[in-house]
Structure formats: structure tokens, C-alpha cells
Amino acid sequence: MKDLAKRVWLVTLAALLIFIVYETIKTILFPNLSVISSHVITVIVVAVMTFFVSRYALGRYSLAHDEIQRQISITEDSNRLLAGVLATMREAVIIVDSRMRVALFNDAAARVFRMPLVEGGGPVAQSGGKDSSDSRKRSDNPVAPVSFSLPESNREYRLTDVTRDPAINAAFSRVLANKNPAELKVEMADRNQRSFQLHIAPLGKDLAVGVLFDITQLEKLERVRREFFANLSHELRTPLTAMLACSETLISGAADDPANRMRFLETLHKHAKRMSELISDISDLSAIESGQVELSLKPVRLRAAVAEVLVLVESRLTDSGLSFSVSIPDSIVVQADRTRLEQILYNLIENAVKFNRHGGSVKVSAEESDGQVCVIVEDTGVGIPASDLPRVFERLYRGDKSRSRKTAGTGLGLAIVKHLVHAHGGELSVSSELGHGSRFRFSIPVGAQAAEQTG
Numbered sequence: 210m211k212d213l214a215k216r217v218w219l220v221t222l223a224a225l226l227i228f229i230v231y232e233t234i235k236t237i238l239f240p241n242l243s244v245i246s247s248h249v250i251t252v253i254v255v256a257v258m259t260f261f262v263s264r265y266a267l268g269r270y271s272l273a274h275d276e277i278q279r280q281i282s283i284t285e286d287s288n289r290l291l292a293g294v295l296a297t298m299r300e301a302v303i304i305v306d307s308r309m310r311v312a313l314f315n316d317a318a319a320r321v322f323r324m325p326l327v328e329g330g331g332p333v334a335q336s337g338g339k340d341s342s343d344s345r346k347r348s349d350n351p352v353a354p355v356s357f358s359l360p361e362s363n364r365e366y367r368l369t370d371v372t373r374d375p376a377i378n379a380a381f382s383r384v385l386a387n388k389n390p391a392e393l394k395v396e397m398a399d400r401n402q403r404s405f406q407l408h409i410a411p412l413g414k415d416l417a418v419g420v421l422f423d424i425t426q427l428e429k430l431e432r433v434r435r436e437f438f439a440n441l442s443h444e445l446r447t448p449l450t451a452m453l454a455c456s457e458t459l460i461s462g463a464a465d466d467p468a469n470r471m472r473f474l475e476t477l478h479k480h481a482k483r484m485s486e487l488i489s490d491i492s493d494l495s496a497i498e499s500g501q502v503e504l505s506l507k508p509v510r511l512r513a514a515v516a517e518v519l520v521l522v523e524s525r526l527t528d529s530g531l532s533f534s535v536s537i538p539d540s541i542v543v544q545a546d547r548t549r550l551e552q553i554l555y556n557l558i559e560n561a562v563k564f565n566r567h568g569g570s571v572k573v574s575a576e577e578s579d580g581q582v583c584v585i586v587e588d589t590g591v592g593i594p595a596s597d598l599p600r601v602f603e604r605l606y607r608g609d610k611s612r613s614r615k616t617a618g619t620g621l622g623l624a625i626v627k628h629l630v631h632a633h634g635g636e637l638s639v640s641s642e643l644g645h646g647s648r649f650r651f652s653i654p655v656g657a658q659a660a661e662q663t664g
């Protein structure tokens with residue numbers, strides 16, 4: 210500004226000097242010039258000079274104007290970019306000012322804290338798209354050149370309006386006061402019981418930015434992992450303890466007693482077999498989970514695959530007095546790995562037999578729609594408690610009843626089935642009524658040949 214005033218003075222002085230020189234030269238060169246002619250010449254000279262000076266000034270002004278426009282468009286572009294990034298971020302972002310007012314929040318934060326979103330994708334997206342006068346108005350904001358705040362149409366939020374959690378409020382005021390980042394775990398007491406890791410960092414002179422990472426899924430996986438190892442050691446310890454006891458009894462004399470020897474050896478064999486099944490299921494599951502199992506997908510006639518499995522469970526069906534019915538049109542062909550499809554069917558049918566009541570029934574049916582075949586295995590057995598339903602597909606999960614009834618099984622069957630169904634591009638689900646039976650349903654793509662015929 211000072212520089213500009215100096216320039217104005219200099220230009221005025223220069224104009225005065227030029228005018229004095231001009232008058233002097235004119236008087237020397239044309240001493241007898243009439244007043245009118247002198248004025249006419251002066252007007253012409255002034256007009257010519259004004260023309261050149263204005264042209265020069267306008268040129269400079271237009272350059273400056275172009276530069277300002279360029280800067281404004283860069284700022285607008287970065288605002289739009291930042292707004293887009295913030296709006297599409299999965300992490301919730303919230304910026305709080307020194308008076309604990311919410312200066313900015315993105316769509317994810319609006320969802321987490323249940324703040325109303327304004328039209329056009331939320332406050333961030335709107336302020337990002339606003340005109341340049343808006344950004345200029347806020348040029349004193351320390352987050353310049355990109356600065357947002359809630360649009361005028363939106364009401365002003367204080368952090369205490371947004372969250373009642375005293376820990377979050379205290380952490381933001383600490384960061385604003387000390388200018389040191391903070392980190393804390395936050396539990397949202399909503400229907401979904403979500404957990405977040407909140408990172409707060411100072412931003413500029415008097416703002417603090419908080420980013421919330423949703424760790425609900427991570428915590429769930431961690432719980433499943435912990436339970437898996439707890440269950441695994443339990444599942445291994447039981448047969449091992451029995452095997453140790455049997456072998457010790459045999460060593461301490463029972464081996465010489467022909468009547469007892471056979472009994473202990475059979476028990477030993479039974480538990481060794483169970484351990485071997487468990488280990489083979491675990492390695493099978495981990496191979497499927499890590500994608501090491503290659504599926505050889507071919508058109509398979511579903512009815513034939515079910516018939517193959519039926520042979521394996523036939524004796525147990527008779528022992529338990531169960532009736533078995535199949536309702537699968539002969540024309541249904543699925544695109545599957547035959548061995549793995551039979552493994553899926555075997556696990557589901559075996560469970561339907563194992564968890565049934567004496568004299569009950571097992572039914573396998575299938576129907577085709579929209580390029581998928583939906584297979585249903587239902588039984589009239591013990592059923593699964595509603596609280597256990599979401600967990601039946603977890604590794605080593607065994608319902609309490611089945612554990613106490615000592616049914617044979619590793620608790621890995623359904624986890625294997627789930628992964629195999631997913632590997633075939635299908636979905637697996639279960640519904641059950643305690644005491645009345647269960648219904649397992651999985652989908653699998655229609656076989657290539659069948660699709661060609663129907664298409």
C-alpha cells in the first residue's frame with residue numbers, strides 16, 4: 210500500500226516536471242504563439258499523453274486482474290478437491306475452533322454424530338463449491354489457502370451439541386490449549402455399538418482437527434481370533450488328555466489285561482482320529498481361506514451330487530429313523546467344483562442328520578432364478594438359538610447343546626462351507642427355530658451349459 214502511494218507521488222511529480230519542460234520549450238520555440246493556438250496545442254499534447262498513460266495503466270491493471278482471477282480459480286479448485294476428498298473419506302473428520310464450535314465436518318462425521326447434512330452432499334461439499342467472494346471473506350482463516358466453514362444456512366454447532374461424550378470434549382479442549390496431538394478410544398452407545406479411534410491434532414493458530422477411524426470390525430476380528438485360539442486349545446486338550454490317560458493306564462498294567470486292553474486301545478484310536486480330523490479340517494480351512502485351493506469349475510448336475518452324498522449318510526439316517534427327501538429338478542445344473550460342492554452338501558446334510566431328533570426328517574431342495582441356483586437343506590432337529598445364529602459360521606464355534614451332547618464334530622464344518630460357497634461366488638445363510646429345526650440356504654451360479662440353454 211505504501212509503495213503504491215509513493216508511486217502516485219512520483220508520477221504526479223513527473224507529470225508536473227514534464228508540463229514545466231513542455232511549457233518552457235513551447236515558449237522558447239514559439240514566442241509569438243497566440244493564447245488560443247497555445248491552448249489548442251496543449252490540449253492535443255495532454256490528450257496524446259493521457260492516451261498513452263491510460264493504455265499503460267490499463268495494461269498493468271489487466272495483468273493484475275488476470276493474476277487475481279488465476280489465484281481465485283486455483284483456490285476454488287483446491288477447495289473443490291479438498292471438499293471432494295473429505296466428502297468421500299470413510300473416516301469422520303471434524304474441525305473445532307478455539308470457542309469449541311464446529312468449524313467443519315464431513316459426511317462421515319455427520320453420520321457418526323447424527324448431524325443433519327445440508328443439500329448437495331453436506332457442509333464441506335457446499336462450502337467447497339461456493340463462490341470466490343466467500344473464500345476471500347475468510348482469508349484471515351489460519352487454514353488458508355483452503356478454508357471452509359459451515360454454510361450460513363446451517364445452524365451453528367458447538368461440540369457439546371454434537372457429542373455428549375465428556376472424553377471427546379475434554380480431548381479437543383486439551384489439544385486447543387496445549388497444541389499437542391491426542392489420541393483416544395471412543396465407544397458410540399448407539400444401536401450398532403461401534404468403536405472408534407479418535408486422533409486429534411492442532412490445526413493452525415486456533416483450530417483442532419479430529420479424525421475418527423472405525424475400529425469396530427477390527428475389534429470383532431480380534432475377538433474372533435482370541436476365541437479361535439481359546440477354542441482350539443480346548444478342542445486339542447480334550448482328546449489329548451484322554452489319550453494320555455489311556456496310554457498311562459495301558460503302560461501301568463492294563464496292556465496285560467486282554468479285556469481292558471482292547472477298550473483302551475479303541476478309546477485311544479477314537480481320540481487320535483478326532484485330533485487328526487480336527488487338524489485336517491484346520492489345514493483345509495486355512496488353505497481355502499488363503500486362496501490356495503483352486504476350484505475346477507464345471508457344469509455339475511445338482512441332483513447327482515446330492516445322491517452321491519446321500520450314500521455317505523445313509524446308514525446314519527436309518528440308525529436315527531430319519532426320513533430323507535430330495536426335491537431338485539433333474540434339469541438343474543450348477544457351475545461348481547464337483548468335490549467341493551459335495552463337501553458343502555455333505556457338511557450341511559451331516560449337520561441336519563446330527564442335530565436332528567429321532568424319527569425326524571431332512572429335506573434338500575433347489576430352485577433356479579436369475580442365473581443362480583438356491584439350494585436349501587432343512588431339518589426338523591434341535592434348532593439353533595437366535596443368539597447363536599450370527600456365530601455358527603465362525604471357526605471352531607460349537608453350540609453349547611451340541612458340545613454337551615458330545616456330538617462328533619470339529620466346529621469347522623460351517624466355516625469351511627461358508628468359504629467354499631463364497632469361492633463359488635455364492636452366499637450362505639441360515640434361519641432356525643429352537644426346538645423345531647434349521648434351514649441352511651446357499652446360492653451357486655447356474656452351470657454354463659444350462660445358462661446357454663435358457664439364455
Ligand code: ADP
Pocket residue numbers: 556560561564588590591592593601606607608609611612617618619620621622623624646647
Ligand atoms: P460341528 O458340526 O462340527 O460342530 P459346524 O461348523 O458344522 O461344526 O457347526 C457349528 C455349530 O452349529 C454346531 O456345533 C451346532 O451347534 C450348530 N449347527 C450346525 N448345523 C446345525 C443344524 N442343522 N441344527 C442345529 N444346529 C446346527
